[in-house]
Amino acid sequence: MVKELKKNDKTLYVCEECGFGYEEKEWAEKCQRWCQRHPSCNLEIIQHGAPVEE
Ligand SMILES: [Zn+2]
Structure with a gap:
């Protein structure tokens, strides 16, 4: 689960x-799925x- 921050x-x-942080939940979920599997961040996700x- 991604964290919601008001x-x-x-x-x-x-x-x-x-x-x-992401404005769209979809991207935060993508990021989290990536981060759980890979030790580094995905620039294509992070730019969102x-x-x-x-
Ligand atoms: Zn992440």
Whole structure:
């Protein structure tokens, strides 16, 4: 499961493996599936990401 992070009125979906955030759940799930199998990040997935600010 990806983590949901509420940010103002938006929801970000965060990959629990690498902590990268996405505006679309689909990409966060793709990232997490990748991260569970591969030790490094997939640039093609990461370019769809959104910065997670605390
Ligand atoms: Zn990831």
